[in-house]
Amino acid sequence: MDIEGQRLSPSLDGLFSPRSVALVGASSTTTKWGFAYARQLLGGASKRRIDLINQRGETILGEKSYTSLRSLPEAPELAVICVPAAQVAQAIDEGLEIGTRYFVCITAGFGEIGEEGRRVQNEIRDRVRAAGARLVGPNCAGLYDAAANLECTAFWKLAPGDIGIISQSGGVIVDLGARLPRESLGISRAVSVGNQADLTVEEFIESFATDPNTRVIVAYNEEFRDGRRLFQAIEYARKLGKEVVLVAPRASEAVGRSVASHTGSMISNEDVLASLCAEFDVVRVRGIGDLFLALRGLSAPVRAPGQRVAVIADGGGFATLGTDAAIEEGLEVPAFSPKLLAKLTEIMTSNSGMGNPIDYVGALDLASFKPVISAIASSGEVDAILLNGAYNNVAGATADSEAAVAADIRNVCQETGVAVSVATMITSEPAMVAFAADRVPVFDFPAEAARCLALGRQRHPQRELPTIGSTRQYAGKTDYLTSRNALAASGIEFTQAIYAGNADEAANAASTIGYPVVLKALGSLHKSNSGAVVLGISDEASLRAKMETLTNRLEPTGFSIEEMVVEREGIELLIGAIRDPAFGPTVVVAAGGTKTEIWRDRVVALAPVEEDVARRMLSSLRIAPLFAGFRGSPPISLDTVAGAVAAISRFMAEHHNVMEAEINPLIAGPTRCVAVDARIVAAQ
Incomplete structure (x- = not known):
């Protein structure tokens, strides 16, 4: 497979490892950002030439400065712009004249302040792109590359490691830079994207994916401009073996739609984002706390290949609480097979609970659990083990012997490909310290241990990102009868x-x-x-x-x-499509009828969908048990309903000016699936 051929943006290696850097706006005043950036950049002077630009030609940190980019002996590969907003355009134009390839614009006062600032920002971007150069920002806090010894920042002090950070907030990078070393983690690359006038989060994800020093990419997003492009970048990174953690606070409910349909009033940006992260199995968290649970899971010796978990405890309460925590995270706690139960019966005390969860009565230390863990890990019946309990140090055991027990358990889990996460009230015990040193996650509470397993598990997208082929203008009217006819022509049966x-x-x-x-x-x-x-x-x-x-x-x-449709056993459904501002055409399936907004039982997917995806959507609804027949009622034909869902999704994807399309209700019965109402909303 040609992975590189799937990349949508060119390499940015020259940005993170430039041969030369010029700082425009360098200052000898210690309280100014121009001084802080000069100090940080000069720390990498052994790797590259650093030129300081100061209008007065001051000596800064013992280094001479130049009065302009034009006065440099040779063009810098990267120019860092740290001058007032009114001087930015001139500085960038000078850099373009002499052949500078990359610009990092620290200065604020552009698109974030209003329409005029956005106009100037766009003009600068257009000139940069026309010259074949690239721009980070404006209104950003810089970038960092540990391997290249590039600290293009004012105040970040980042420990090197293998976590890449892409953030719309420079402050988030500062926060992670302080916290990551506490987890024995560090940063390979970091970039503050600012206003994203040119270079975007999506392009940086692709760039970080090809960086050999980056293992996990963290992307902090506050807004989504091109959601499909983002998911394409994540897909590209994962095909290169790099996991992406999307840190995205809850999306705004203000979706900016006409909300002319029931579908439009039901579906928010958050609904779309959450559904797509689930559909494409993207690691998405909404805060720093969960981010660190994800990073600990992704850094563990083994990532769970699936969602089956064995809960092993040294008390009934611990077993119950561990099980509840696992289920809360969407993990499965399956019953053990008779074969595994027979094996556990040979190992454990007779009055123990053995069916998953395990309550090992009489076990007083971690060593007692070693054969139990070995039997379960070797069974092939689970993907992960959650240990929840006290796990005391056995009387008289040395710290080395306890650490050896922990190492044995870790080795068994590594050899069998089973992840392990631990919750214990005694995290200072030698075995727990040994676990933590080997990156086996150890927590105070089972909720954290379970969430770490869930966030850190291997990811399995339900389908590849759908592509949209050629599109055309919907030229028809949007009155009721014309809308019916248009959707009927797409393959949906109407009354x-x-x-x-x-x-x-x-x-x-x-x-x-x-x-x-x-x-x-x-x-x-x-x-x-x-x-x-x-x-x-x-x-x-x-x-x-x-x-x-x-x-x-x-x-x-x-x-x-x-x-008049008389379908006594019929189920009313809504099938609709919305052109989301960030993610483009989407398709929605929901419990329908006049109370559809109240039920709020709906599933969203990127359009277009094939019938297999449509069936999966239908099966995900809370009312799905009704489809197979309930208390003697006959089943409905899911194939026919799925065909209607696929048809409306294609209609939306094929017409670029259609904003909403809806059928509510679609009456699905044992003998017939027929639409009785329709609506199309097109862009004015």
């Missing part, structure tokens, strides 16, 4: 419907369709909300009377006379 402009036309339409019929007054966006839908009209007199009532009350633009 029969005939337009009627007056009562006589309505009577003829009903006679053609056959009573009972449904009467819908047209012109209202949410027909059910305004009382514009009348179900089960059984004769012409009732039809004419209802039409007169609706005409007087609503002044509709016309009427739709439709077949």
